[in-house]
Structures are given as structure tokens and as C-alpha cells.
Amino acid sequence: MKTLKLRIKDKHCKMLDQLASEVNFVWNYVNDLCFKHLKRTGHFFSAYDVNEYTSGTSKLCNLHSQTVQAITEELVTRRKQFKKAKLKWRVSNKKSARRSLGWIPFKKAAIKCTDGSVQYGKRQFKVWDSYGLSKYSVKTGSFVEDSRGRWYVCLVVDLPKQEQSTAKQSIGIDLGLKDVATCSDGTVISNPKFYRKYEQQLGIAQRARNKKRVRALHAKIANCRKDHLHKASTMLVKNNALIVVGNLNAAKLVKTKMAKSVLDAGFSALKTMLKYKCENAGVSFEEVNESYTTQTCSYCKSISSSSPKGRAGLGIREWQCHECGSSWDRDINSALNILALGHKRLAVGITPI
Incomplete structure (x- = not known):
């Protein structure tokens, strides 16, 4: 439905x-x-x-x-x-x-x-x-x-029968704040920061106690964000047969100092859109535990001492693994690890011949 x-x-x-x-x-x-x-x-x-x-x-x-x-x-x-x-x-x-x-x-x-x-x-x-x-x-x-x-x-x-997706590619998606989503194949869903764009106008309307203008700006921000996420999620579902997403918890992040940025990014809404659109299109959707996916090298699978760790490492966007010498973009490395976790989940329970 x-x-x-x-x-x-x-x-x-x-x-x-x-x-x-x-x-x-x-x-x-x-x-x-x-x-x-x-x-x-x-x-x-x-x-x-x-x-x-x-x-x-x-x-x-x-x-x-x-x-x-x-x-x-x-x-x-x-x-x-x-x-x-x-x-x-x-x-x-x-x-x-x-x-x-x-x-x-x-x-x-x-x-x-x-x-x-x-x-x-x-x-x-x-x-x-x-x-x-x-x-x-x-x-x-x-x-x-x-x-x-x-x-x-x-x-x-009742939803009419949808044409099944013919795509064969699978991707892992790392959700974040700098970019809403970074995919294992290099695709990046940008973060236009709609709230930040209209924040000054919103502040002027609020100080003037212009409730009508405030409501209109909030609606505009929400509609722009929703339109952006719908277009991005539709594109991802159309081009892939398997989508694996990390279980980034927005509810916990909104209790931190990053709350405004988290709500402006809307990656939780993107995850919801991907889930129901995958069901409609017959595309496999997996949500995996993304713990240590940023710290683990996707090539040698070791946790390097040079990898970004915790909130203190959020500013580190590129790093080199000391174990194998591989150079990584932080988000793409995480997306590759998430994709690997998704494939392991799909293999669970399959009886060997």
C-alpha cells in the first residue's frame, strides 16, 4: 500500500x-x-x-x-x-x-x-x-x-504492480553531515543545507513576529529538503539491485551540539525513503551496524592507528592506512565497509551444497 x-x-x-x-x-x-x-x-x-x-x-x-x-x-x-x-x-x-x-x-x-x-x-x-x-x-x-x-x-x-528493477549493481551508503550520503561507487548526495540558506530570513521574520512569514519559510525549507531527498533516493533505487545503509542513529545525534546540522541534513528521512522505495521496486535493502567502518581499512580490514576516531576525528577527511599504505577518502572507505557487511548478511543461512 x-x-x-x-x-x-x-x-x-x-x-x-x-x-x-x-x-x-x-x-x-x-x-x-x-x-x-x-x-x-x-x-x-x-x-x-x-x-x-x-x-x-x-x-x-x-x-x-x-x-x-x-x-x-x-x-x-x-x-x-x-x-x-x-x-x-x-x-x-x-x-x-x-x-x-x-x-x-x-x-x-x-x-x-x-x-x-x-x-x-x-x-x-x-x-x-x-x-x-x-x-x-x-x-x-x-x-x-x-x-x-x-x-x-x-x-x-493499493499500489499497482511495479516493474521490477533490472539493475545488477550493489552499493553501500555512508550517511553523514558534510554530504547527506556517500556511496561505495563514488556517487555523492550533496547536503544543500536548506535551513542555513534561509536562516537569516527566518530570524528576521521571527524578530518581527511575522508568524505567517515564519510558517511560509519553514514550509519552503521542508519542501526543498523533501524534493532533494526524493530525487536522490529515486535515482539510487533505480540504478541498483542491492542497497546497504549504515544504522546511523539520528535520535541520538540531535541531543548533541550537532543537532541543527543533523536535522538540516535529513539523512534519517533519506533512509526511510530508500526503504519503502526498495520494497516497491523489488530492490534488496539492508541496514547494518556501522561501528568501526570509518576506522577499518576496506582493503586490508585492519584498524589503523592513523584512521579517524570518534568526534575528534570528524575533521579528518582523508587518511592513509599504516598497515597496507592505502589512501582513502573517509566516507568512501566507510561506504565500502558497509557494502561488505551487507554481503555478509545476505550470505547468512545459505546451506552449502
């Missing part, structure tokens, strides 16, 4: 704002109902139990009955996930700092899709259709609002 995200034309925003307000009302009602039942009886309501108390809501709130069910199921799921007796209140007031972004979930029965439009109940919304919606079978989805007040429809669809 795949999720398609399409922008809805702005003329429908007012109607969607009204529907989102009704969704918030249903959420808050069910949230409060479940909490009161818990205090009174000591037991949690299930999504099935709540249906008895929400019958007729679709007519009163102008929502599809499948939307009301989806709201209840989502609330029960998140309550279990976060282990809370009561979840946060959804606020509809646009002037409130705590306002919740618009959200209207639905199921398959509530939606009909044609090229260029989506029909929810009796309401039809025009979209910028870059996919050709009529060829997809919709499973579920939701209308969502972003911080700038723009609305999108997210549709979970």
Missing part, C-alpha cells in the same frame, strides 16, 4: 474548516465520555462500546458515519498507545495558541475518487491531481490541514 497526498484547492478551505470543527466536537465528546466512564466503573470503553453513544451524530454534525467511527477508533488506539486515561482536548478556535490543526478521517465507504476531484459524502472537493486518482483503489484516508491553513487529502491506496 501507498499513501497519496494531494492538495485541495483553496476555495474548499472554509467548508473543510467547518467539518474539522465538528470532528473536534466529536473527539472531545468521546474523550470526555470515556474518561467519566473510567472514573465511574474503573473500566475503559472500547470503540464498539462508544458506537452506542454516537449513533445519529453524523446527521447532527454533517459528518459521514464512517468518519465518526474512525474518530472513535483513533482515540481508543492513541489512548492505548500513550497509556493515558484522557487525551488532549482538540481546540477549533483559530485565534488560540493551542489550536489543533484540522483533521477529518474517513473510511473507504465515505469517499469516491475521480481524476481531479474527491467526493466526501455529498460534497465534492477539487484537487491538484498529479497521480490520476481513478486508477487507484482507496482503502482509507483523511483530510489534513498544515500550519499555513492549506488542506490536503491523504489516501491510502
